[in-house]
Amino acid sequence: MLETRFQQSVAINKWWQPGEKVLVAVSAGVDSTVLFHLLHHLPISLKPQIIVAHVDHQLRESSTEESQFVASVCQKRQVPFFNKVWKDGAMVTTNMEQAARDVRYGFFSEVMEQEGIRCLLTAHHEDDQIETMMMRLVGGSRLKGLIGMSETRDFSLGQLIRPLLPYKKSDLYEYAKRHELLFFEDESNQETSYARNRMRHVYLPQLRQENPQLNEQLLSLREELQAAQKIVVARVTPLYEESIHLSSRGVIIRQSLFETYSEAEQHFILTHLVEELHEVYGLVIGKKQQELIQKALVSEQPNVSFPLKGDWFFTRSYHEASLRQEKSQTVKNSSHVLKANEGVRVSSSEWFGLFEADQVVLPEELSQFKRLDYDFVVGQKEQLLIRRPQPGDRIVLNDKGQHKKISRYFIDEKIPREKRQMSWVIEDSLGTVKWLVPFRESYLSIRDETDKIHYKLVYLYLKDE
Template identity: 30%
Template sequence: MVKTAVQAKFERNLAQYRFFNTQETVVLAVSTGIDSMVLLELFLRLPPKRRPKILVAHVNHELRDQSVQEEQFIRSFCDQHHLDLEVTHWAKAKHPASGIEEAARSFRYHFFATLLQQKHARILVTAHQANDQAETMLMKLVRGGQVAQLAGIANQRKFKDGYLIRPLLNVSRTEIAQFAHENKIKWFEDETNTDLSIQRNRFRQGIIPNLQTENPAVVDHLIDYQRQLVELIDFADNQLRGIVKQVNNVKRQLNLDLYQQLEQTTKRLVLSYWLEKVQLVTNLSQAQLGEMEQLLDNRNKPQTRLKLNDQLELIKQYQYAWVVKIGPADISTAIIPATVLKLNHWYSSSVHESIGIFAPNGELDKQKDCQVNIMWLPSKAFPLQLRRWQAGDVIALKNGHHQQVRRVLIDQKLNNAQRQDQLVITDQQGNVIWLVGRKFAWWERPLDYQDKWQQVAFVRRFIRGE
């Protein structure tokens, strides 16, 4: 038997995968349309020493009366050729009222994944061909999005624990039809292919034929563009992977100091790559990327956050940025009422720390995991209170000066959550004595303060984890 051009192209494509041996089980998705029946025939024509074990997978979508004939046909075909066959039905009762194409696709691929697992197979093969690729590229071009999406359908990709391959992706519909007619291959024409309410059919029946009147080789040119685009994307990915590795820390946070040193064009590419590959954020628009660029570049807003969608949020805190899932508000950030502090009592300030005021004694200094600060206070300062800081709070400095608590927190580079949880101890007039863990106020003492004032110890006790 003379090997045809289609057969030679098919076998060259298969050779690049290097997956097959005679002991390998390969699942072939066969709808009984012309593309999948040609794919099946090409596998049957492989030399015995190169032909894997073939498992035909067929889905009866129960969308039209012809589905019954198609199932009977593929059963008979597999019997005649001694092929293993698995058939499943997508019951009409499970058909959705809308979005039926996507639902059908989801059902098919779930079935294929199940078969791979059950049969201990690694390879799924589909019959997508060059015109499918051209249609996909043009639809994505019209729809808009990321440039990488114009690469269309990959000739192979990871699928569950194995691979999905498409060995006809550079074979045109015309070549496939010619091969089918010359070899008297029987197939069924899907009646829905003429339904112009389906976008792909409008491209298939109208837009691409019109383009072919301008240039009959338009599909070949689109496939060539696709190959070039894939090569450029692969090259860019390799370059970006190295840059992102440098600007991304072990916590998967973007180091903004390093990021800002990049050229403007590189920054956008790095940001897009970091979001998709590191933070696993996809389907962002160019407008969203532009908004993020402005946010990360804005030095006047060292801390801010940007909602990306209903589930994710970008957080910027000083020199780092990262993406988090949006969850219910943390109740620990709720404003608590002021608490009057009793002498020699501990108060929990966080899960890792307790604080209190104590009568000074030598035993305090001997306690492990404690930080002790001694201070003299006038009697009018008592009772002391513990509360969260407020917008108008200031802390007294030497020489009668004051500093806003907000400025202290900014200077110490606390993030928004830390700021919101920051505690202060005040006197009974509301003056800040201790910005807990950060800074003490300055008190001007009279000459006889030791006779009239009270000495107290402000203590932080650190609680070690298990």
């Protein structure tokens, strides 16, 4: 009998301690009515302290009557009753099912926090499980989603528990009939305008005509999917932890490690990352974007960048890649003239000063900035131009006058694209590039010319940790 199986399940799983408060979601339908009755008739050694939560969605004429019915049952049983009336439901025009669900579970969480309850019990059953698996299959869910609903999951202060998942809907109807339980049938459950109702009343009945054992077959598949998921987690977790780093600023991926993994391992590492990004940052990455990221990480092209959703971007620079949330901005092609014994603030985090070697004076307010010095000689009246790199810029490499395009230098030295954009070119009055800050001095900048004054170019900056 159902009640015997239920008691055995409660005893084995020990979801709660005897007398512990649990919150039970009761809608007045047959499922939650049976759950409430089963809980109320548990032996004292297994019975929790029952508290009921109900949401009146105000979407049907009978909803107020149903709410009053649940309240009266609770009063009769001397069970605490919490009720919420959703007055805004009629104004929802899209995805009504999800909106109503969000309201319900938000209310349940509030009650749990208010009353110090760690267990929420819902009346999902085997038929709900089958519908969920099929809905997710049709919706293109990933492996983890195809497993369907778990018997327990983290929720609010503790856990959401689905103790009726092993039982068919027909088992619940039979129990309600045998115990002469009163309940309401939600007439909206027959409307095929809702996707789940179409699955329940149209698609699944047709599939059962093809295979009367559909439920058993899908539940057997679910067990195999669960086993496969465990294997994937055991294999992928160590690889994920060594190649992926999440921080408050986003994600860093060690591309040199990632590309050594098999294609299947790469797929599941990124699948796990996508789940983490959704949970931690609320970022949604679809399958196509995940495939783009995987291709970019194993591509021979060392520099790749493309936008994700919102203000998130994926960037790969040689052997490191990142997913970061950035405000879209273009680096300004600004330029600054720097004269002898003067300083100039070129950005909020950078400052240049040009001084005779023994007369360096730095701003006190920048004492916490890091410092780089460049020694060189210039003529008495010479001044420097500080600007961003431009196409065609070249830098002298040695005393033979060999030079290289700065763009080529960036590639050869594997300097990330974002650092290239934030570098500075120091140009003398003749238009010769003498320094590429902070990466390289031109050979011209370090020649010893005794007839000219020795100077220091001081670069102060705040390092981006």
